[in-house]
Amino acid sequence: MFRVELTKAWRRWRTFLLAAALGGIPVLIVIAVKLSPPTLSGTEDAPPFLLQIVRNGLFAPLTGLAVIQPFFLPLAAGLLAGDAVAGEAQGGTLRYLLVRPVARTRLVLAKYGAAMALLGLLLLWVVGCGAFWGGVVFGFKPLPTLSGTTLSVAQASLRILASAGYMLLGVSGIAAIGVCISTLTDSGPGAIVATVILGIASEVADQIPSLRVIHPFLPTHGWLAFTDLFRFPVEWSGMRGGVLVSAAYTAVFLTVALVSFSRRDVVA
Amino acid sequence: MTALVTRGLTKRYGEVNVVDGLDLAVDRGELYGFLGPNGAGKTTTIRMALGLIFPSGGEVELLGKPMFRRGRDDALRRTGALIEEPAFYRFLSGRRNLEAFARAGGDGEGVRRRLDRMDEVLEQVGLSSAGDKRVKAYSQGMRQRLGIALALLGQPEMLVLDEPTNGLDPAGMREVRLLLRRLADGGTTVFVSSHLLAEVEAMCDRVGVLSRGRLVAEGPPENLRGDAEHLRIEVGDPQRAAAILRDLAGVAGVAGIGGEGGILRLRLDGATAAQVNAALVSGGVAVSSLVPERDTLEDVFMSLIEGSGVQG
Numbered sequence: 260m261f262r263v264e265l266t267k268a269w270r271r272w273r274t275f276l277l278a279a280a281l282g283g284i285p286v287l288i289v290i291a292v293k294l295s296p297p298t299l300s301g302t303e304d305a306p307p308f309l310l311q312i313v314r315n316g317l318f319a320p321l322t323g324l325a326v327i328q329p330f331f332l333p334l335a336a337g338l339l340a341g342d343a344v345a346g347e348a349q350g351g352t353l354r355y356l357l358v359r360p361v362a363r364t365r366l367v368l369a370k371y372g373a374a375m376a377l378l379g380l381l382l383l384w385v386v387g388c389g390a391f392w393g394g395v396v397f398g399f400k401p402l403p404t405l406s407g408t409t410l411s412v413a414q415a416s417l418r419i420l421a422s423a424g425y426m427l428l429g430v431s432g433i434a435a436i437g438v439c440i441s442t443l444t445d446s447g448p449g450a451i452v453a454t455v456i457l458g459i460a461s462e463v464a465d466q467i468p469s470l471r472v473i474h475p476f477l478p479t480h481g482w483l484a485f486t487d488l489f490r491f492p493v494e495w496s497g498m499r500g501g502v503l504v505s506a507a508y509t510a511v512f513l514t515v516a517l518v519s520f521s522r523r524d525v526v527a
Numbered sequence: 528m529t530a531l532v533t534r535g536l537t538k539r540y541g542e543v544n545v546v547d548g549l550d551l552a553v554d555r556g557e558l559y560g561f562l563g564p565n566g567a568g569k570t571t572t573i574r575m576a577l578g579l580i581f582p583s584g585g586e587v588e589l590l591g592k593p594m595f596r597r598g599r600d601d602a603l604r605r606t607g608a609l610i611e612e613p614a615f616y617r618f619l620s621g622r623r624n625l626e627a628f629a630r631a632g633g634d635g636e637g638v639r640r641r642l643d644r645m646d647e648v649l650e651q652v653g654l655s656s657a658g659d660k661r662v663k664a665y666s667q668g669m670r671q672r673l674g675i676a677l678a679l680l681g682q683p684e685m686l687v688l689d690e691p692t693n694g695l696d697p698a699g700m701r702e703v704r705l706l707l708r709r710l711a712d713g714g715t716t717v718f719v720s721s722h723l724l725a726e727v728e729a730m731c732d733r734v735g736v737l738s739r740g741r742l743v744a745e746g747p748p749e750n751l752r753g754d755a756e757h758l759r760i761e762v763g764d765p766q767r768a769a770a771i772l773r774d775l776a777g778v779a780g781v782a783g784i785g786g787e788g789g790i791l792r793l794r795l796d797g798a799t800a801a802q803v804n805a806a807l808v809s810g811g812v813a814v815s816s817l818v819p820e821r822d823t824l825e826d827v828f829m830s831l832i833e834g835s836g837v838q839g
Contacts, residue, residue: 260630260631260633262630263627263630263631266627266630267616267619267627270618270619270623271618272618350614350615350616350617351611351612351613351614352614352615352616354574354577354579354610354614355608355610355614355628355677356628356631357577357578357579358577358578358579358603358606358608358610359603359604359628359631359632360578360599360600360603360604360632361631361632361633362600365633522581524574524579524580524581525574525579525580526574526579526580
């Protein structure tokens with residue numbers, strides 16, 4: 260079932276549009292920075308790492324990860340996870356999978372696994388596109404850390420991959436919420452939109468200072484903590500919190516999805 | 528040995544029993560027609576039989592396995608189904624759809640067997656040349672054929688088909704009927720729902736008539752027709768003829784069906800055609816023709832679902 264999901268995604272235009280959109284972002288950043296190099300003034304709101312790209316192409320994939328994080332990552336999670344079961348219900352194929360038979364538990368887990376695998380590939384793709392174009396345009400140099408030390412190109416590349424890995428763990432909670440919503444409705448677009456809205460709402464709430472008490476519990480709160488990988492020594496507490504929160508969301512919402520779906524009448 | 532059994536099967540939505548204490552027993556190797564008007568509960572029954580909908584009461588057994596307990600996966604693997612319309616991944620070709628459903632099962636041996644049979648079933652439903660086209664480009668009839676191909680893919684012992692001839696042209700309908708008949712003759716149990724009487728009558732060994740979630744009649748199609756005979760009478764003065772016939776003992780359901788001169792139709796309920804003729808002539812009505820007609824299945828069907836009595 261998991262492999263079938265990946266094959267289906269491979270033959271779908273949607274997957275490639277999503278990849279083009281996400282991979283295009285670091286490329287756009289590189290082009291923009293090349294054409295009009297940012298100056299220090301007026302860039303307080305700029306995404307992390309943007310200023311340094313001119314000096315070192317290794318910053319391009321990192322800027323890419325930072326830039327997709329507030330909008331495109333929730334969008335991708337919504338498209339892949341929100342549509343997982345609801346899309347099959349809407350198309351009518353859900354009933355044919357269930358009588359094949361595919362056990363309901365297996366269906367939900369395979370859908371979640373496939374969504375996570377595709378999100379992982381998309382994150383790698385973003386990093387890959389950023390590294391390639393950043394390298395071509397600006398070249399690679401040893402990477403200065405936020406603490407003033409430097410990392411060799413090889414060490415830095417590993418940490419960039421680790422950042423993508425951490426982002427994947429970070430998005431797992433939203434993906435689980437998406438799959439859960441997906442088991443509750445027969446409308447694919449409905450589940451996608453609901454998931455994307457929840458993801459973005461979490462990002463927005465994370466920006467509102469008066470909601471500070473709930474910030475640590477928001478599914479997207481820890482996403483930017485990957486920047487701590489570029490300190491010396493690495494500061495783990497932010498990422499540890501992010502992983503714990505994601506794991507909690509994943510556990511709760513996957514359980515709800517499995518329980519509700521295993522008892523639901525499939526009338527679509 | 529029974530292939531499909533329901534006992535007191537009930538599905539309640541709110542206050543309404545969509546399926547109401549249904550008892551069915553379909554024998555192995557039988558071609559069973561599940562007949563009923565739209566909304567009678569056919570699809571709900573089929574969905575419960577395949578484990579998609581949970582019953583409010585009663586039980587279902589498919590190929591000897593209770594549907595809502597362990598072991599049901601084995602029964603489902605040996606069953607092919609078409610549930611309402613066929614449904615496919617529109618962005619994949621017909622063949623890749625068959626492949627996706629085959630692989631989704633994840634039962635190694637079963638997957639291989641299904642993959643090996645793809646060409647055969649596409650051929651069986653006449654889609655050999657369209658197998659590599661995307662389903663998006665299929666006509667409704669082609670989708671219906673692909674749906675039947677998918678049902679046949681696992682070489683099932685049991686076929687559960689919900690209105691399989693939907694959307695097919697008359698030639699396609701005939702092909703499907705012949706295919707199902709051939710499968711049943713080869714030992715496959717076929718449970719086929721329909722709201723088309725002629726279809727069921729033409730191919731089924733046994734018919735169950737469902738109305739408002741209840742089985743109102745069951746038997747071979749020829750028995751369902753019952754013994755009642757109808758008379759079709761052409762008379763000069765239909766008003767007067769109808770008045771005479773309504774007073775005649777052993778005659779029921781007198782109705783005018785129009786036509787030149789006036790045609791009446793009635794059911795003989797004890798009286799003979801000769802008695803009817805004599806009564807009309809002695810009453811001064813000219814009878815220009817008097818034709819006995821057998822009860823059609825439609826007569827039975829209509830009387831059953833109107834709740835005016837069970838025959839056969």
